[in-house]
Amino acid sequence: MPPPPIIPTRIGIVGLGLIGGSLALDLCAQGHEIWGVSRRDTTCQRALQQSIVHHASTNLASLAPVDVVFICTPISAILPTLSELAAHLTPTTVVTDVGSVKGSLVTQATELWPRFVGGHPMSGKAEAGLTAATPHLFQQRPYVLTPLPSTPADAVEQVTALIRQLGSTLYIANPDDHDQAVALISHLPVMLGASLLHTCTTSPQQTLAQQLASSGFKDTSRVGGGNPELGRLMAQYNQPALLAALAHYQSQLTQLTQAIADSDWNRVESYLTAAHQDRPAFVTGA
Numbered sequence: 632m633p634p635p636p637i638i639p640t641r642i643g644i645v646g647l648g649l650i651g652g653s654l655a656l657d658l659c660a661q662g663h664e665i666w667g668v669s670r671r672d673t674t675c676q677r678a679l680q681q682s683i684v685h686h687a688s689t690n691l692a693s694l695a696p697v698d699v700v701f702i703c704t705p706i707s708a709i710l711p712t713l714s715e716l717a718a719h720l721t722p723t724t725v726v727t728d729v730g731s732v733k734g735s736l737v738t739q740a741t742e743l744w745p746r747f748v749g750g751h752p753m754s755g756k757a758e759a760g761l762t763a764a765t766p767h768l769f770q771q772r773p774y775v776l777t778p779l780p781s782t783p784a785d786a787v788e789q790v791t792a793l794i795r796q797l798g799s800t801l802y803i804a805n806p807d808d809h810d811q812a813v814a815l816i817s818h819l820p821v822m823l824g825a826s827l828l829h830t831c832t833t834s835p836q837q838t839l840a841q842q843l844a845s846s847g848f849k850d851t852s853r854v855g856g857g858n859p860e861l862g863r864l865m866a867q868y869n870q871p872a873l874l875a876a877l878a879h880y881q882s883q884l885t886q887l888t889q890a891i892a893d894s895d896w897n898r899v900e901s902y903l904t905a906a907h908q909d910r911p912a913f914v915t916g917a
């Protein structure tokens with residue numbers, strides 16, 4: 632079946648950074664009209680000069696004409712932004728966000744704006760800000776929506792249609808399930824990557840280890856060296872789920888440590904064999 636025709640939509644994007652800028656690039660390319668709002672005027676001017684948006688301002692009131700708003704600020708600014716934005720929108724406007732933690736944020740955002748649909752694109756990179764924005768960042772990547780039972784179905788459909796135009800694979804989850812899942816596959820790896828790096832940089836063999844580090848170490852440590860502000864917000868806003876994931880990880884590490892301490896090489900190999908067998912299906916979803 633051919634994809635449904637694209638209905639040009641007036642879209643507001645608050646926070647013209649990596650995610651907001653990348654969304655603006657792709658949605659603009661699909662023929663939508665984009666209103667950008669960012670904290671700094673220099674960012675707004677750059678977005679206009681680079682034709683990433685059609686209109687740009689530091690003032691949330693400029694979003695009065697739009698049909699859908701994506702809030703792409705750091706997590707800590709999502710609710711304050713929505714609180715201020717609500718006074719300027721028409722009642723039919725749909726608001727969504729891209730924050731990497733959903734939990735109580737979705738409930739509070741829905742109290743501020745009943746047509747709020749929580750969202751989280753599962754794509755990113757280490758760099759931050761508008762200069763890091765990239766076309767097709769969301770293509771063939773998961774994009775999760777976390778509507779509540781009270782969320783109007785037509786609001787979810789409107790956001791769903793835009794996400795499908797990004798080429799993303801759509802998932803629907805409740806906010807708490809989302810937070811527990813991303814704690815495992817996104818927030819835990821950031822903390823593990825950072826602690827792996829610290830293990831090396833605080834070791835007496837730091838210099839030689841660094842000289843010998845190659846692609847395997849780069850792969851395993853990559854997400855630990857990302858945007859520290861984002862990592863802090865993951866821990867702060869997803870604390871219970873991240874603590875549960877860390878405790879689960881520590882129990883796995885304890886099992887493996889014990890097998891090595893016991894010189895039980897069969898147990899070590901079985902553990903690694905299970906990981907070797909499970910990984911392809913886990914990472915490809917096949």
Ligand code: NAP
Nearest residue numbers: 646648649650669670671674705706708730731755759760
């Ligand atoms: P980012 O590159 O730092 O961009 C955020 C932008 O928001 C900044 O460039 C800043 O722009 C603007 N901003 C900050 N406070 C603002 C405010 N109060 N009002 C308006 N604009 C404001 O961060 P990001 O990586 O795009 O992350 C944005 C959101 O996406 C976060 O909620 C994060 O959880 C989520 N997310 C991130 C990733 C990832 O891998 N990075 C993946 C999925 C979801 P100026 O100061 O330049 O104006």
